[in-house]
Amino acid sequence: MGTVKAICISDRRGIQKSYVEEASFRKDWGIEGDAHAGNWHRQVSLLSHERIEEFRARGADVQPGAFGENLIVSGFDFRNLPVGTVFKCGEVLLEMTQIGKECHTHCQIYQKMGECIMPTQGVFARVLQGGTIHAGDEMLLDESYKDPRFTAAVITLSDKGAAGERKDQSGPLMKELLTQAGYRVIEELLLPDSQKQLENELIRLSDGRQTSLILTTGGTGFSMRDVTPEATLAVAHRNAPGIAEAIRAESMRFTGRAMLSRGVSVIRGSSLIVNLPGSPKAVRECLEFLLPELEHGIAVLKGTASECGRAESQRC
Template sequence: MIRTAILTISDKGSKGERIDETGAVLKQLLEKEKYKVEYYNIIPDEMDEIVEELIKASDDLKVDLILTNGGTGFSKRDITPEATIKVIKKQVPGIPEAMRLNSLKITPKAMLSRAVAGIRNKTLIINLPGSPKGAVENLQAVMPALKHGIEILKGEASECAR
């Protein structure tokens, strides 16, 4: 069982001015794939709050996977990748590369995503877009490899040959 946290990064969502459809569809997809969503929160695009939530989910809750959604674009308030970089110990560039490659088949705007992925302790953190469609497409692009990567991270598997 992969223990997961979903963090929606949205100024409007955190104020109750927008319904978080993206977090809901991610939760639905994860549960369908037998992931256990143990934590969910909506927070504003504020560096300190994003960093605090990422550390809480990784260090205190000890989830295996944190999926953020929102804050990966070009807007002045889009700072999710920078917050993620502050807390990770190792980057995992192949994950956002695969997501962008897959998304480029759908829209040329995919190249504008600044999403990152990385490891903090035994937690994999992945930034996803804020739109429900984009978040699901990006997550589905990398899901086939996630379980194996997390098993290696947790010390439950050692071979990556195939």
């Protein structure tokens, strides 16, 4: 159990937030009057009161809202809770969607202290159920509200697509097939063929959002701009080569050029990352045979299932 120590809002992004006694939370939107509200996954930001006090003890003179946080709550070490955790405060339900964030510009706190705790200790949430929260209200973990579906993200790599010169067909198809297979698709991205940009997004989706399955499409060929495998390998913690091998083997049934695909499959933390070919036809062919088998592997990776329980000759 925790206690809301402070509520802070601002009408503009990139500035410190101001303390308010109470705030109205709107479902699927965020806090009324706060600039970070909107139709996205970072509607509300939360920071542990204990982490702020530790920072103050090192000489930082910070007031509520200094880090851009909406809610300061005592009693929870948010950083060590899994994405998907649901908090209940009165009528309001908040689902944690991301841990930490990338710091693009160093704030005044960083300039003075040499660090800022929000990028590493702050978490973000979306509003599942609206209502009003007052300073001093109790906050609880709500174990009854838990979405059992694995989460997924799809990334299309295409210079022309990112520039608006070509319609992305593979990304929407991946989302459709994943949804049909029972996944909750939490993000769809269309990126240029940039290794660094893809690395950053894979790290964010794996570490910050703890996405179960991340699928990429495109950028696996021989062109100098095809850098999807290099970006994927750069962020990998462990290799999972059997999936990429199976994709090439299955694709060889349709075209001999499948041998030219350089796609890889890896694990980062508790996320599985798989490179798929770029064409919608190949995406469909691959996912129709991959998705029924991936669920067990992801469950093992997440710790919700044991290793294969099939016959002795059918080991993982």
